Amino acid sequence: MKPRDRLRIAMQKSGRLTEPALDLLNRCGLTFRQSRDKLFCFGEGEPVDLLLVRDDDIPGLIAQGVCDLGIVGRNVLNEFKNGAGNGAASLTEWRPLGFGRCRLSVAVPQDMNYNGPEDLAGLRIATSYPALLGTWLREKGVDAGVITLAGSVEIAPKLGTADVICDLVQSGGTLVANQLRETDVLLESEAVLAGPETLPTDERGDMVELLLKRLDGVIQVRESRLLLLQTSRTSLEAVTRLLPGGPQPTLLPVAGQPDQLMLQALCAGEVSWRQLEEIKKAGAREMFVLPVEKMLA
Numbered sequence: 001m002k003p004r005d006r007l008r009i010a011m012q013k014s015g016r017l018t019e020p021a022l023d024l025l026n027r028c029g030l031t032f033r034q035s036r037d038k039l040f041c042f043g044e045g046e047p048v049d050l051l052l053v054r055d056d057d058i059p060g061l062i063a064q065g066v067c068d069l070g071i072v073g074r075n076v077l078n079e080f081k082n083g084a085g086n087g088a089a090s091l092t093e094w095r096p097l098g099f100g101r102c103r104l105s106v107a108v109p110q111d112m113n114y115n116g117p118e119d120l121a122g123l124r125i126a127t128s129y130p131a132l133l134g135t136w137l138r139e140k141g142v143d144a145g146v147i148t149l150a151g152s153v154e155i156a157p158k159l160g161t162a163d164v165i166c167d168l169v170q171s172g173g174t175l176v177a178n179q180l181r182e183t184d185v186l187l188e189s190e191a192v193l194a195g196p197e198t199l200p201t202d203e204r205g206d207m208v209e210l211l212l213k214r215l216d217g218v219i220q221v222r223e224s225r226l227l228l229l230q231t232s233r234t235s236l237e238a239v240t241r242l243l244p245g246g247p248q249p250t251l252l253p254v255a256g257q258p259d260q261l262m263l264q265a266l267c268a269g270e271v272s273w274r275q276l277e278e279i280k281k282a283g284a285r286e287m288f289v290l291p292v293e294k295m296l297a
């Protein structure tokens with residue numbers, strides 16, 4: 001293979017991961033000029049280009065060295081590592097990316113009596129993830145038939161082509177619509193930045209390091225929220241105890257109300273309605289949760 005001096009990242013051409021992946025790269029300061037065939041996007045500022053492909057092809061492209069990194073679901077990456085890519089150059093997750101969250105689960109007809117994996121013995125299981133399912137069945141010591149389907153797996157029991165299924169679940173809506181019930185979770189998945197365990201030693205390696213640093217910053221900011229509220233000095237301790245994790249809050253005086261304080265806290269993740277209601281019960285009022293756009297400690 002010809003040596004390359006520009007970093008090449010593979011990502012899904014069109015699907016659930018396309019928009020969030022592009023958005024993430026943009027936030028890392030990477031912008032791309034789209035070529036007419038839309039399969040290759042040339043990086044405008046930094047020496048980083050994109051290859052837009054079917055998500056299933058991403059691990060193989062990295063293993064072959066056609067791309068240096070890829071943005072792909074853990075489900076697809078691990079299916080490759082357990083199956084087609086078994087024994088190929090080892091791939092690793094450089095970063096979990098926090099979108100495309102779903103799980104790979106076994107689901108059975110709602111009216112089936114199911115007590116555990118041993119009840120799958122002798123049944124036919126339809127899946128798009130034969131390698132991950134095969135590994136799990138071996139671990140459980142269960143001998144079952146694996147029927148590989150490219151899609152519409154949930155319909156297989158109704159059609160009589162399988163008894164149970166193993167497929168991706170997010171809200172669970174598709175399972176309910178097909179009278180199925182989730183029984184075992186094989187894998188918790190989200191989009192990841194995948195790459196070889198050993199990074200290139202040339203300038204591309206330096207670019208990967210820079211990208212990882214920017215990614216860490218972007219992910220930290222994306223998950224941060226600024227919580228603003230007012231509280232009386234007497235409620236301060238109770239309110240502070242309920243604050244979601246993060247650095248020490250900042251306290252500011254409120255003009256004309258000496259017993260009141262304005263509190264500002266950086267929270268490491270989402271602040272739910274339930275948490276807000278609890279904090280309010282402890283004595284807080286005038287509460288605001290704001291997204292953080294940029295952060296420089």
Ligand SMILES: Nc1ncnc2c1ncn2[C@@H]1O[C@H](COP(=O)(O)OP(=O)(O)OP(=O)(O)O)[C@@H](O)[C@H]1O
Nearest residue numbers: 012015016017054055056073075100101102168170
């Ligand atoms: N319902 C879901 N909710 C959230 N994430 C999901 C869901 N279903 C799948 N995913 C994640 O998004 C990834 C891409 O899903 P998508 O349906 O776009 O793939 P696809 O149909 O295989 O696309 P391609 O044409 O690239 O092969 C999945 O591999 C998985 O990691």
Ligand SMILES: O=P(O)(O)OC[C@H]1O[C@H](OP(=O)(O)OP(=O)(O)O)[C@H](O)[C@@H]1O
Nearest residue numbers: 151152167168169170171172173174175
């Ligand atoms: O638990 P839920 O929220 O219902 O999501 C799960 C469904 O989402 C995915 O399919 P998708 O909608 O991408 O359809 P496809 O596999 O036919 O492309 C997955 O294959 C499940 O069928």
Ligand SMILES: [Mg+2]
Nearest residue numbers: 054055056057
């Ligand atoms: Mg696919």
